[in-house]
Amino acid sequence: MSSSRNPLKDKVAIAGAATTGFTPHNTERSHASLAAEACIKVIRECGLTAADIDGICGSNPSAPMVQSMLGIPEVTWFANLPIPFVNQVATASAAVAAGLAEVVLAYHTPYRLPWNTANSLKDPFRRGGMGMGPGPGPDTVAGAVGYTAWASRYMYEYGAKKEHFGYVALNGRANAARNPAAAMREPLTMDDYLSARMIRWPLCLLDMDVPVDGADAFIITTAERARDLKLPPALVHAAVLGMIDHNEEEQTPALRDHGQRVVVETLKAKSDIGLDGVDVYFPYDGFSFITLSWLEMVGYCGPGEAGAFLEANRDPATGRVLINGRVPMNPHGGALSEGGTQGSGHIREAVHQLQGLAGERQTPDARTALVTAGGFFFNAQGLVLRKG
Amino acid sequence: MVSDEDLVGKFPGQSLDRDNAAHFRGRLERRLLINRCEACGLWRHPPKPVCPRCWSSSVRPTEVAGTGTIHLLIFLHQGPPAEGVDYSKPYPVATVELDEQPGLRFTGAVMGAPNDAIAIGERVRLDWIERAGAPLPIFRLAEEGRR
Numbered sequence: 001m002s003s004s005r006n007p008l009k010d011k012v013a014i015a016g017a018a019t020t021g022f023t024p025h026n027t028e029r030s031h032a033s034l035a036a037e038a039c040i041k042v043i044r045e046c047g048l049t050a051a052d053i054d055g056i057c058g059s060n061p062s063a064p065m066v067q068s069m070l071g072i073p074e075v076t077w078f079a080n081l082p083i084p085f086v087n088q089v090a091t092a093s094a095a096v097a098a099g100l101a102e103v104v105l106a107y108h109t110p111y112r113l114p115w116n117t118a119n120s121l122k123d124p125f126r127r128g129g130m131g132m133g134p135g136p137g138p139d140t141v142a143g144a145v146g147y148t149a150w151a152s153r154y155m156y157e158y159g160a161k162k163e164h165f166g167y168v169a170l171n172g173r174a175n176a177a178r179n180p181a182a183a184m185r186e187p188l189t190m191d192d193y194l195s196a197r198m199i200r201w202p203l204c205l206l207d208m209d210v211p212v213d214g215a216d217a218f219i220i221t222t223a224e225r226a227r228d229l230k231l232p233p234a235l236v237h238a239a240v241l242g243m244i245d246h247n248e249e250e251q252t253p254a255l256r257d258h259g260q261r262v263v264v265e266t267l268k269a270k271s272d273i274g275l276d277g278v279d280v281y282f283p284y285d286g287f288s289f290i291t292l293s294w295l296e297m298v299g300y301c302g303p304g305e306a307g308a309f310l311e312a313n314r315d316p317a318t319g320r321v322l323i324n325g326r327v328p329m330n331p332h333g334g335a336l337s338e339g340g341t342q343g344s345g346h347i348r349e350a351v352h353q354l355q356g357l358a359g360e361r362q363t364p365d366a367r368t369a370l371v372t373a374g375g376f377f378f379n380a381q382g383l384v385l386r387k388g
Numbered sequence: 389m390v391s392d393e394d395l396v397g398k399f400p401g402q403s404l405d406r407d408n409a410a411h412f413r414g415r416l417e418r419r420l421l422i423n424r425c426e427a428c429g430l431w432r433h434p435p436k437p438v439c440p441r442c443w444s445s446s447v448r449p450t451e452v453a454g455t456g457t458i459h460l461l462i463f464l465h466q467g468p469p470a471e472g473v474d475y476s477k478p479y480p481v482a483t484v485e486l487d488e489q490p491g492l493r494f495t496g497a498v499m500g501a502p503n504d505a506i507a508i509g510e511r512v513r514l515d516w517i518e519r520a521g522a523p524l525p526i527f528r529l530a531e532e533g534r535r
């Protein structure tokens with residue numbers, strides 16, 4: 001059951017967010033060097049030093065490695081957690097609120113590896129034993145394939161068209177053109193989308209996020225401490241990681257009954273801000289279909305209506321979506337065009353929008369950002385951030 | 389009975405453990421075994437050591453009829469290497485809702501039918517092929533067509 005209990009509300013802030021930017025090919029850099037660049041950048045931008053950090057929370061590389069690499073003298077709490085990145089933000093925020101640490105360095109380093117691109121195998125330093133022995137074979141919908149399987153069910157139940165998925169890809173690409181950190185910035189037309197290589201019907205190459213090298217890093221601290229730092233804070237208003245018992249891809253009960261349902265019910269219970277109060281929206285788009293589902297689940301439109309909703313809320317000339325003429329959707333380009341950041345890019349851009357640091361992508365007077373990260377099964381997440 | 393060591397060796401790439409070993413032993417005899425709770429009758433897949441409804445640990449791998457309806461369906465235009473699969477014709481993989489219980493599903497390839505005849509909602513029946521030295525459960529369209 002979704003509890004309205006939320007002692008964390010507005011007590012903790014993201015004080016800064018920084019990125020290396022993302023590239024869609026194998027760089028000559030290590031995982032650690034990308035993490036180091038983003039971490040050093042965010043610490044400096046906040047006006048902090050290594051000695052101010054007393055907590056570390058990330059994905060890869062490990063927290064002990066990051067501490068040693070950056071010479072952070074002492075920490076009192078650290079964790080390495082599975083992505084998507086709302087997990088790191090929620091857990092670090094809880095650690096700060098509880099007093100386990102006061103200033104947490106949080107980071108994620110998307111990296112091209114055999115699990116997300118076979119091209120990584122051309123780099124001997126990326127093989128790492130993966131992609132060698134026999135896998136489980138093709139006779140499964142487990143893992144990322146599960147989204148393709150439920151996309152086919154979505155088309156079957158609602159008569160959705162391929163163009164509906166394409167609207168998500170075109171919005172991302174149009175927005176990425178204004179984001180210097182994005183990996184994919186060349187213009188994309190619906191004809192390009194519809195003729196893209198089919199990977200797993202009904203999803204093609206452009207329905208799937210682009211594997212990148214890069215890193216995002218964040219400083220998470222108390223709201224009071226954040227107000228004394230150099231950048232305007234973004235307050236953590238509500239966070240949730242939602243999951244139901246039938247969380248295997250093939251056993252998930254229905255299109256509207258999975259982790260996203262729990263996320264939305266919980267955000268409604270915990271947040272003071274309704275959908276009308278959201279100024280900029282970040283639905284996850286690791287697969288285009290996930291965005292269609294989020295739009296319906298959060299309540300912008302009814303079941304099966306996301307395609308028509310996007311059609312009515314997009315500029316056909318640019319492909320850019322502006323919900324109700326006002327709310328941009330993934331203004332940084334999302335996972336499909338900025339790069340597959342497993343949510344860290346969505347959260348970084350949400351922070352920058354609330355800080356007024358989003359450059360030509362800036363949403364006028366953005367006060368509330370909604371991030372709905374991840375998919376259906378074991379990684380649906382929600383995060384509401386407010387301008388401090 | 390095949391030894392644990394030989395059983396694991398028969399299914400390279402699959403993650404075998406004490407909870408799903410009986411399911412894979414069933415495959416060697418071309419029997420599709422799904423866990424069923426002896427206390428409350430609930431079917432549940434993939435295999436787990438307890439029943440999620442009544443927490444009984446008397447969960448018995450039980451043969452299913454193998455008939456059902458396609459619930460999810462994809463066509464792989466590329467995919468992992470597998471004996472006898474070259475993806476020149478997109479490879480259909482279906483999640484089938486089994487007749488034993490609403491929501492109880494099992495996933496496998498659909499074989500022996502043109503791709504344009506395979507669709508969500510079609511009735512299928514279980515069959516077996518040999519792949520890489522072990523039986524593999526697959527589905528074929530049922531003769532009677534739609535339910």
Ligand SMILES: [Zn+2]
Nearest residue numbers: 425428439442
């Ligand atoms: Zn039971």
